[in-house]
Amino acid sequence: MDRDIHPAVADAAEDIASMEVRGAAAIADAAAAALGEQAAASEAETPTAFRAEMRAAARRLHETRPTAVSLPNALRYVLRDMSGDTVAGLRASVESSVTEFRYELDRAQENLGQIGANRLRDGDTVMTHCHSTDALSCVRHALDDGKELSAIVKETRPRKQGHITARQLREWGVPVTLVVDNAARRYLDDADHVLVGADSIAADGSVVNKIGTSGLAVNARERGVPIMVAAQTLKLHPATMTGHTVEIEMRDEEEVLSPAEHEEVGDVTVENPAFDVTPPRYVDAIVTERGQFPPESIVTLMRELFGDQQGGEPWEES
Ligand code: RUB
16 A cells, blocks of 8 residues: 555545446546546655656556556546646646546547537437447437437446446436347347447557447448447557557456356356457447547547657656
8 A cells, every 4th residue: 555645546546446437438537536636635745756656646546447548548648748846836737637638528528429419310219338428428419409319228237337328318318228238139120320439449440348349230230230439539549559459357257147146057267358349340430529430540540649659658667
């Protein structure tokens, strides 16, 4: 336990690891806010000590969940521009980066929502998987534009994030049909779009999202239903430009099988991957705040955004 880590950072890390805070955008927002709290409460006496404290806080947040690139992207955004010759100056720079980051996060979600909404027509039915605030932003903007939509919501085993999506859509007055994941193919005949979010998007246009997304996309393609991925540029994974792959989080087996059920079933290995990879050929459009892209061309945007990023991570010891 690092005594310089502020309780707000430790709590945020715990909330992210336990999925109390979940979904790529919410994780990024919570991590940035926690860094802000660390900076505000720091008792560091020298700029060197302050920087070390911020790096330690970022490392704690970074080690919580490995797949959503929005988390390291948020930490980088806040720490890369940290500047100042005094503790007060450094603190002010972190606080202003955090405010800016959180504002941009909201704005990006609004902007991509409007772009995604343009793809949805009055009377359309969308099929969703998991719970994505970027995807829901597209629905909300379409509703604000006066379109009527219905939704087929996949339950999303094992954590049932579909319930969160269903609740949100009902609050907006959208008629919802909730189905178990295995029923998705049957109900694709009633869907005009598959609409999902992303945890990471690789340079080749592959989409990493909640486990089950790739199977849904393959089925949707076979049925001729377009697959739209709503993902602000914070979900673009810079390291994939240099050949790195995205780590897929493996979660606790108890999310799948309780100890009592396991006892009853017997000695079996339980695997619980939280995400999967949908190859670009199954994705029709990636909708970002910078416009919509065919997945194969997302690398152009990545070069523009990350082209000059070199060297180690800002939270590593220098
Ligand atoms: C959440 C998930 C969401 C993306 C995008 O997985 O896969 O589709 O994170 O969400 P988990 P958003 O529940 O395991 O975190 O658009 O809100 O960033």
